[in-house]
Amino acid sequence: xxxxxxxxxxxxxxxxxxxxxxxxxxxxxxxxxxxxxxxxxxxxxxxxxxxxxxxxxxxxx
Amino acid sequence: xxxxxxxxxxxxxxxxxxxxxxxxxxxxxxxxxxxxxxxxxxxxxxxxxxxxxxxxxxxxxxxxxxxxxxxxxxxxxxxxxxxxxxxxxxxxxxxxxxxxxxxxxxxxxxxxxxxxxxxxxxxxxxxxxxxxxxxxxxxxxxxxxxxxxxxxxxxxxxxxxxxxxxxxxxxxxxxxxxxxxxxxxxxxxxxxxxxxxxxxxxxxxxxxxxxxxxxxxxxxxxxxxxxxxxxxxxxxxxxxxxxxxxxxxxxxxxxxxxxxxxxxxxxxxxxxxxxxxxxxxxxxxxxxxxxxxxxxxxxxxxxxxxxxxxxxxxxxxxxxxxxxxxxxxxxxxxxxxxxxxxxxxxxxxxxxxxxxxxxxxxxxxxxxxxxxxxxxxxxxxxxxxxxxxxxxxxxxxxxxxxxxxxxxxxxxxxxxxxxxxxxxxxxxxxxxxxxxxxxxxxxxxxxxxxxxxxxxxxxxxxxxx
Numbered sequence: 272x273x274x275x276x277x278x279x280x281x282x283x284x285x286x287x288x289x290x291x292x293x294x295x296x297x298x299x300x301x302x303x304x305x306x307x308x309x310x311x312x313x314x315x316x317x318x319x320x321x322x323x324x325x326x327x328x329x330x331x332x
Numbered sequence: 333x334x335x336x337x338x339x340x341x342x343x344x345x346x347x348x349x350x351x352x353x354x355x356x357x358x359x360x361x362x363x364x365x366x367x368x369x370x371x372x373x374x375x376x377x378x379x380x381x382x383x384x385x386x387x388x389x390x391x392x393x394x395x396x397x398x399x400x401x402x403x404x405x406x407x408x409x410x411x412x413x414x415x416x417x418x419x420x421x422x423x424x425x426x427x428x429x430x431x432x433x434x435x436x437x438x439x440x441x442x443x444x445x446x447x448x449x450x451x452x453x454x455x456x457x458x459x460x461x462x463x464x465x466x467x468x469x470x471x472x473x474x475x476x477x478x479x480x481x482x483x484x485x486x487x488x489x490x491x492x493x494x495x496x497x498x499x500x501x502x503x504x505x506x507x508x509x510x511x512x513x514x515x516x517x518x519x520x521x522x523x524x525x526x527x528x529x530x531x532x533x534x535x536x537x538x539x540x541x542x543x544x545x546x547x548x549x550x551x552x553x554x555x556x557x558x559x560x561x562x563x564x565x566x567x568x569x570x571x572x573x574x575x576x577x578x579x580x581x582x583x584x585x586x587x588x589x590x591x592x593x594x595x596x597x598x599x600x601x602x603x604x605x606x607x608x609x610x611x612x613x614x615x616x617x618x619x620x621x622x623x624x625x626x627x628x629x630x631x632x633x634x635x636x637x638x639x640x641x642x643x644x645x646x647x648x649x650x651x652x653x654x655x656x657x658x659x660x661x662x663x664x665x666x667x668x669x670x671x672x673x674x675x676x677x678x679x680x681x682x683x684x685x686x687x688x689x690x691x692x693x694x695x696x697x698x699x700x701x702x703x704x705x706x707x708x709x710x711x712x713x714x715x716x717x718x719x720x721x722x723x724x725x726x727x728x729x730x731x732x733x734x735x736x737x738x739x740x741x742x743x744x745x746x747x748x749x750x751x752x753x754x755x756x757x758x759x760x761x762x763x764x765x766x767x768x769x770x771x772x773x774x775x776x777x778x779x780x781x782x783x784x785x786x787x788x789x790x791x792x793x794x795x796x797x
Contacts, residue, residue, distance in 0.1 A: 275392025278373065278432045281385040281441070281674035283606065283651065286519035286540040287581055288444040288494025289459060289697040290653035291684050292608045293675050295660070299640050302669045309672065312386060316377060316396045322367050 461616035499527030505534035524567025658771030681727025
């Protein structure tokens with residue numbers, strides 16, 4: 272069975288309440304480093320136990 | 333000497349990072365965040381360490397999620413579901429698999445909630461036109477908690493809370509806790525000019541806090557119209573003393589463009605986690621100040637080399653907002669690299685939505701709320717998100733970027749850039765779906781009637797490297 276692939280990674284979180292901020296620090300190092308990092312993230316996801324697909328948490332009582 | 337300083341900086345950064353990771357892991361154990369959302373292309377997975385949203389195709393999702401093994405026929409899928417204790421094929425996978433970006437997501441990644449329009453600062457470029465009186469009909473905590481519930485049910489991962497100045501709201505911490513309990517990570521932007529004591533006390537409830545800092549010393553006053561640098565600096569130091577994931581938001585203007593390197597140096601000196609750079613928008617009071625404060629064409633063209641050089645020199649992470657994508661594309665970076673980094677232009681009504689202080693739903697914080705779905709009805713609220721999201725014509729021009737006119741239609745970066753900032757287009761041309769008039773490619777097209785050297789899709793090396 273095909274193992275699939277990572278399509279994109281949006282790094283960090285965006286605290287800015289007016290627009291979508293994306294981390295462009297990787298543009299400094301280019302595609303070569305990202306090509307090394309992406310498989311690491313993939314391996315991290317694959318090696319962990321299967322992620323449970325839970326429904327959203329229930330509202331607090 | 334320089335080597336020693338660099339080593340000290342490296343060690344300090346390493347310690348900061350390790351502590352931030354430990355704090356994040358602790359928060360995630362206490363309030364587990366949403367970890368996955370299915371999409372037509374596959375799924376979005378959230379990682380706490382490293383902090384990231386990972387977009388994967390269906391085959392990858394099958395490997396890492398407890399879902400069926402991907403049988404393509406319904407009969408086969410049912411048989412497998414009985415044979416294995418895995419959940420059935422997600423509803424989002426009912427149709428054929430599409431590519432990321434081919435259609436809007438099933439829900440936004442994040443929602444920008446303008447909790448109040450109250451603010452005493454009176455910045456001359458304020459994009460919300462905030463005032464001490466705030467906006468009529470502002471929601472209270474109960475309504476915002478219902479909004480959080482709706483966002484959680486829709487599958488939203490993060491909220492960015494802002495204002496006005498939301499740090500003055502006595503229920504801000506309660507709302508952040510509510511978001512955490514619902515699996516949403518709350519983040520915050522503050523001016524640092526009011527409500528600091530209360531904010532420091534609840535700072536650990538947020539994922540990331542950024543303080544708006546548009547200049548150092550006198551430059552702050554040139555941009556904002558008053559001298560608030562010392563107070564903003566004090567707020568940054570106080571928040572950084574309590575929390576490691578604190579950064580600055582810088583609205584880049586004609587007045588502070590030359591000081592960008594100094595702002596990165598400031599961030600490094602204060603051991604901040606990031607610098608986020610925002611394009612000045614002609615919205616609120618910013619519409620009147622736009623001509624004076626917006627960056628020049630030359631500054632837009634120099635933007636990417638300038639920020640990458642500063643980020644490299646001071647070893648600080650740099651983020652840019654979605655409206656800067658045309659200025660990045662001007663340097664023709666590898667399109668696959670931009671896509672892998674999730675660098676998109678206008679993603680209003682897709683990756684993000686906004687809400688006004690009275691709960692009115694918007695495609696982004698700068699945009700006006702969409703019209704009511706029918707005559708006599710109310711405008712959609714953030715609590716109507718799921719009902720409105722798939723409605724015909726939802727979010728108007730924000731969703732129709734694929735039907736671009738020239739010069740965007742033939743631009744190799746259009747699928748990423750999506751035509752640039754619609755708020756700037758609407759202000760300058762009167763048409764939100766017009767090509768972003770400040771995009772260097774659009775400027776050149778107007779001058780030369782064609783792309784000239786930008787005609788091809790061939791990428792070139794980035795400026796710093």
